[in-house]
Amino acid sequence: MADLDKNSPVNKIYIVAAVSIVIIGLTIYFWPEQDPFYADRELISEASAAHIELVQNGLDRGVSVGSVHMVKSENPNHIYLGGLLRDSVLRGMFACWLLDEEAGEIYAVDFLAEEFTRFTPAVDAGFEIRYPSKECGILANFLE
Secondary structure (H helix, E strand, O other), X not given: OOOOOOOOHHHHHHHHXXXXXXXXXXXXXXXXXXXXXXXXXXXXXXXXXXHHHHHHHOEOOOOEEEEEEEEEOOOOOEEEEEEEEEOOOOEEEEEEEEEEOOOOXXXXXXXXXXXXXXXXXXXXXXXXXXXXXXXXXXXXXXXX
């Protein structure tokens, strides 16, 4: 069997190729995943103090909400509000509400909003809500 020379140009090419493949593989593996909702962040804004108070007033006893943000709906009178619920059991669980500014009413959109608030479910009030709601999805992705 022939003795392999460590300084041979062929061996150096193999070593460089192997190191390059490892570097490329590690780069692909550890490359940060792009946020599919990144472009939607421009639709999000902080909720006003009045909006937060409306949500807070409808929460069950002992439950509070934080990090409340909003996304305007295609209907100019509708705003989706999302926030993180907290109590002795909940630790920052996302909930979503629909504010009908024309009527001045808030409706629960998702399960947690229905469960921990006294608001009427939006579907029961006659709103056509698709699950998952695009607006609530944008807010959930941003807050969670």
